Amino acid sequence: xxxxxxxxxxxxxxxxxxxxxxxxxxxxxxxxxxxxxxxxxxxxxxxxxxxxxxxxxxxxxxxxxxxxxxxxxxxxxxxxxxxxxxxxxxxxxxxxxxxxxxxxxxxxxxxxxxxxxxxxxxxxxxxxxxxxxxxxxxxxxxxxxxxxxxxxxxxxxxxxxxxxxxxxxxxxxxxxxxxxxxxxxxxxxxxxxxxxxxxxxxxxxxxxxxxxxxxxxxxxxxxxxxxxxxxxxxxxxxxxxxxxxxxxxxxxxxxxxxxxxxxxxxxxxxxxxxxxxxxxxxxxxxxxxxxxxxxxxxxxxxxxxxxxxxxxxxxxxxxxxxxxxxxxxxxxxxxxxxxx
Amino acid sequence: xxxxxxxxxxxxxxxxxxxxxxxxxxxxxxxxxxxxxxxxxxxxxxxxxxxxxxxxxxxxxxxxxxxxxxxxxxxxxxxxxxxxxxxxxxxxxxxxxxxxxxxxxxxxxxxxxxxxxxxxxxxxxxxxxxxxxxxxxxxxxxxxxxxxxxxxxxxxxxxxxxxxxxxxxxxxxxxxxxxxxxxxxxxxxxxxxxxxxxxxxxxxxxxxxxxxxxxxxxxxxxxxxxxxxxxxxxxxxxxxxxxxxxxxxxxxxxxxxxxxxxxxxxxxxxxxxxxxxxxxxxxxxxxxxxxxxxxxxxxxxxxxxxxxxxxxxxxxxxxxxxxxxxxxxxxxxxxxxxxxxxxxxxxxxxxxxxxxxxxxxxxxxxxxxxxxxxxxxxxxxxxxxxxxxxxxxxxxxxxxxxxxxxxxxxxxxxxxxxxxxxxxxxxxxxxxxxxxxxxx
Numbered sequence: 001x002x003x004x005x006x007x008x009x010x011x012x013x014x015x016x017x018x019x020x021x022x023x024x025x026x027x028x029x030x031x032x033x034x035x036x037x038x039x040x041x042x043x044x045x046x047x048x049x050x051x052x053x054x055x056x057x058x059x060x061x062x063x064x065x066x067x068x069x070x071x072x073x074x075x076x077x078x079x080x081x082x083x084x085x086x087x088x089x090x091x092x093x094x095x096x097x098x099x100x101x102x103x104x105x106x107x108x109x110x111x112x113x114x115x116x117x118x119x120x121x122x123x124x125x126x127x128x129x130x131x132x133x134x135x136x137x138x139x140x141x142x143x144x145x146x147x148x149x150x151x152x153x154x155x156x157x158x159x160x161x162x163x164x165x166x167x168x169x170x171x172x173x174x175x176x177x178x179x180x181x182x183x184x185x186x187x188x189x190x191x192x193x194x195x196x197x198x199x200x201x202x203x204x205x206x207x208x209x210x211x212x213x214x215x216x217x218x219x220x221x222x223x224x225x226x227x228x229x230x231x232x233x234x235x236x237x238x239x240x241x242x243x244x245x246x247x248x249x250x251x252x253x254x255x256x257x258x259x260x261x262x263x264x265x266x267x268x269x270x271x272x273x274x275x276x277x278x279x280x281x282x283x284x285x286x287x288x289x290x291x292x293x294x295x296x297x298x299x300x301x302x303x304x305x306x307x308x309x310x311x312x313x314x315x316x317x318x319x320x321x322x323x324x325x326x327x328x329x330x331x332x333x334x335x336x337x338x339x340x
Numbered sequence: 341x342x343x344x345x346x347x348x349x350x351x352x353x354x355x356x357x358x359x360x361x362x363x364x365x366x367x368x369x370x371x372x373x374x375x376x377x378x379x380x381x382x383x384x385x386x387x388x389x390x391x392x393x394x395x396x397x398x399x400x401x402x403x404x405x406x407x408x409x410x411x412x413x414x415x416x417x418x419x420x421x422x423x424x425x426x427x428x429x430x431x432x433x434x435x436x437x438x439x440x441x442x443x444x445x446x447x448x449x450x451x452x453x454x455x456x457x458x459x460x461x462x463x464x465x466x467x468x469x470x471x472x473x474x475x476x477x478x479x480x481x482x483x484x485x486x487x488x489x490x491x492x493x494x495x496x497x498x499x500x501x502x503x504x505x506x507x508x509x510x511x512x513x514x515x516x517x518x519x520x521x522x523x524x525x526x527x528x529x530x531x532x533x534x535x536x537x538x539x540x541x542x543x544x545x546x547x548x549x550x551x552x553x554x555x556x557x558x559x560x561x562x563x564x565x566x567x568x569x570x571x572x573x574x575x576x577x578x579x580x581x582x583x584x585x586x587x588x589x590x591x592x593x594x595x596x597x598x599x600x601x602x603x604x605x606x607x608x609x610x611x612x613x614x615x616x617x618x619x620x621x622x623x624x625x626x627x628x629x630x631x632x633x634x635x636x637x638x639x640x641x642x643x644x645x646x647x648x649x650x651x652x653x654x655x656x657x658x659x660x661x662x663x664x665x666x667x668x669x670x671x672x673x674x675x676x677x678x679x680x681x682x683x684x685x686x687x688x689x690x691x692x693x694x695x696x697x698x699x700x701x702x703x704x705x706x707x708x709x710x711x712x713x714x715x716x717x718x719x720x721x722x723x724x725x726x727x728x729x730x731x732x733x734x735x736x737x738x739x740x741x742x743x744x745x746x747x748x749x750x751x752x753x754x755x756x757x758x759x760x761x762x763x764x765x766x767x768x769x770x771x772x773x774x775x776x777x778x779x780x
Binding site: 027112113114132134135136137139140144154155156157158198201204227229230231232233 | 540541542543544545546547548549623624665668669670671672673
C-alpha cells in the first residue's frame, strides 16, 4: 500500500491524525523531528537522557560522536539562536555542516524547496535542519527527500526543539531530574503562555507537549492574538484573558513577541496590549516569588516584557538559549541514528 | 443508420419517474425506443452482436452531467486537455461537461468560445461552456452575453473568483435573465480570505494556517440573493443565480430561505465537500486543498441534508487538474483543486445512497436530470424517446477502490487514491456512441 493510499484509508475509516496521542509519522525517515505530536512521552524521555549523556561527556569524546557525518542547515527565515545553536551543536559533535539560506542561494532564482532538498541530499547531506516561513514545509521536505528533517520552525506551525529545550529549562529550574520524564512529571505545574499565540509556533509546540507530561497550560492574550480555536490543540489547555489572573496561578510564565511580520494587515493597539499583557516588575511582584520567567526570543524590551524582568533573577531566558545547544545535540544524534 | 441495444438492465430515469427493467434501442444518436424486457427482440436480430450491450445486473441511466469542470485548454495543457478531461469524464459516466472559463487566455469572447467548442479539440463527450461573466474575469465589465449565448454559452461565471462589485453582478444577472441562462457565482468574499488556504477553525489553528471564515461564502450568497430580490422588483425580469460548490451550512441556509421565498436560485455541491472535512488535510496533504476549502463536520452534514431535502439540485465535481509540481510545494503555495470526474459517482453512491439512504433515482437526478435543467438542456439528462442517447450503464452494487494510476486525466491530484467507491461504470454512451467501456 502506498503512503497516500494508507492516508486515504485512514481518512476513510474516520481516523483523523488527532485521534491518538501521537500522530502518524510513518511517512518520514526515523529521527525526523517535525512536530511534538510525533513524539511519544518515551521519545521525549529518550531525548532528555541523550542530552544528559552528551553533556556529561568530555569535549574530545563528544567531538567523535558525529565525526565524518554531514548535516545541512537550510534557512529561509532569519534566525540567531536556533541557527547558531544547531550549528554549534553539530560542530561540537564533530559533524560537517553547511548553511544554505534563501538570500544567497539558487532559492533566489526560483528553485523549489523539493529541488533544494534533493540537491542537498545529492551533495551528501544526511540530515537537514530547516527553518521556513510556510507551515508544513518541514513535513514536505521530509517526504520528498526521505532524509531525517529537523524542523527549526515552520511558519506558525511548530518549533519542536524549542519545546524540548523549554522543557529541560523548566525541569532544571524546578530542581527536577532533567534526564527523564513521564506522563506525571509536571503534575501540578501551571505554565502561562502569553501574548501573540496565534502566530507562534513556539506556543503551539509547548502547548502540545507540556500537558502530555502532566502540566496545565494557560494561554493568555487578546482574542485577536488568541482565538478560541486554540483550545483544539489538545487536552490540558485553557484560555484566560486576564493576565494577572493567569499569572497568579502560574509556576512558569512564557512571554511571546508580537510577530509584526505575520500580522497580515491587522492593526493592533500596542499601548493597550502593553497595558494588559506586558510582564513588568509590578505584575511579577504580585505573584509568588518563584515564578519562572521564560521567553523564546527574540525579546522586544519594553513591549511584551520589560528589561528589568528579562534581566531579573526569575528570568530563565539565557538558560533557555544554553539548553538549546544541549537539546539540539541530542536531536541531531537521534536524527542520524547514532548510539551515544 | 447506427443502432445500439441495451438489454436486461434496470432503467432509472428520474425525468419519467421510471425505475424498472427496460430495454433501450438507440438509433442515430437518439433514444429510439424504451420497452419492457423482451419488447425489442424483434429488432435484435438485425443488430450486430457487438452493438448489443448486456446490462444485466446494471443500472441504465441518463448520462451524467457535470456543470462545473476545468479542462485547462487553451493555455494550461500540461494539466489537462479537452480530450483527456473528457476521456476522464466518460470513464466516470459523464456524457456532458461544462467547461469553466479560467483558461489562458480567459474564455470571454465568441472567438475563444468557438475555439473551445470546436470538434478539433477532440472532446470525447458533449462539451459545453460557461464563458466569463466579465472581461478577463477581472470583475469590471460584463462580456457580450447575447452573442455568447448565440454561440452556445449555457451560463456565465468568473469561477475561481467571485463577481465582487454589486453593480457588475447586478448587470450580469439582468443580462443573463433576458437570455434565460444562469449566472454561476463562486461565492467567496475575497476581502475576507486574503492569505487563507483552508477552512478557519481548530484544524487551521493547529496547522498554523490561515483559515477562510464561513462568512466569506455566506456574505456573497446573501448579497446575490438581495440583488435577485431587487432586480425582480425593479426590472420585472426573473434572474437565475446559480451558486457554485456550496460548502457551508450558513450559505445553504440562506439558499433554502430564498427558495422558499420564490427566488430563482439553484446550487451545486461537490463530492469532496460531502465526503471529507478539513481533517483530511492531515499532515499538509495538498491534495486536500481546494477553494472553497473542506469544511467542518457540521457543514458536511448540512450539505448532505441539503442534498437529501432538495435544497441542492446538483452534484458538480469542480474537476480541477494540476501538475504534480504545482501540488508538491508548501501548502500555502499549492494550487487549489482536485480532479473529480472519475470519483464522483462512486462517492455519491457510497456517501449519499449507502450511508444516507438516498434512493438511486435521486442520485441520478442530482447528477443528470437536475443539472440538465439548471443549464436548460431539454434533450439530455433524460431517456425519453427522441432525446440524445446519452446513457450510463453502471453496476450499482460494485465495490472498488479508486486507483489514481488508472485515471484518464492528465493529472493525479486527488485525495481519493485508494478510497472506497460504490458503483462502477461499465459503459458510457454519448449521442449513441460508446465512449467508454470498462475492461472486463
